[in-house]
Amino acid sequence: MDELTAGLLESAEWRKATRSGDNGDCIEVAPLRDGRVGLRxxxxxxLPxxxxxxxxxxxxIDGAKKGEFDF
Incomplete structure (x- = not known):
């Protein structure tokens, strides 16, 4: 990971779906200032x-809304 990306991730405002609750069992996302999106x-x-x-x-997001990833 380059230094710019590391800095963007460090200052990112991470969020997760409210539906996930407080158990921590979720993926967090963060819009980055350079237009990319971080996931963790x-x-x-x-972890990286x-x-x-x-x-x-x-x-x-489009695929998820259409149910393309439903099991």
Whole structure:
């Protein structure tokens, strides 16, 4: 991870779905100042975050709303 990305993740405002409750069993997301989106495991926020472009995030959200990832 480059220094710029590390800095953006450090100052990111992480959030998770309210539906996940307080058990920490969720993925947190954060919009980054450069337009990308950070993702991390809320149970282990110390682990490296995954960063995607805004277009990848939009495609994921679209697919989730359409039920494409339902098991």
């Amino acid at each position: 495991d809320s149970e282990h926020p110390e 975050a995954y960063v995607v472009s805004s277009s990848v995030w939009a495609a994921f």
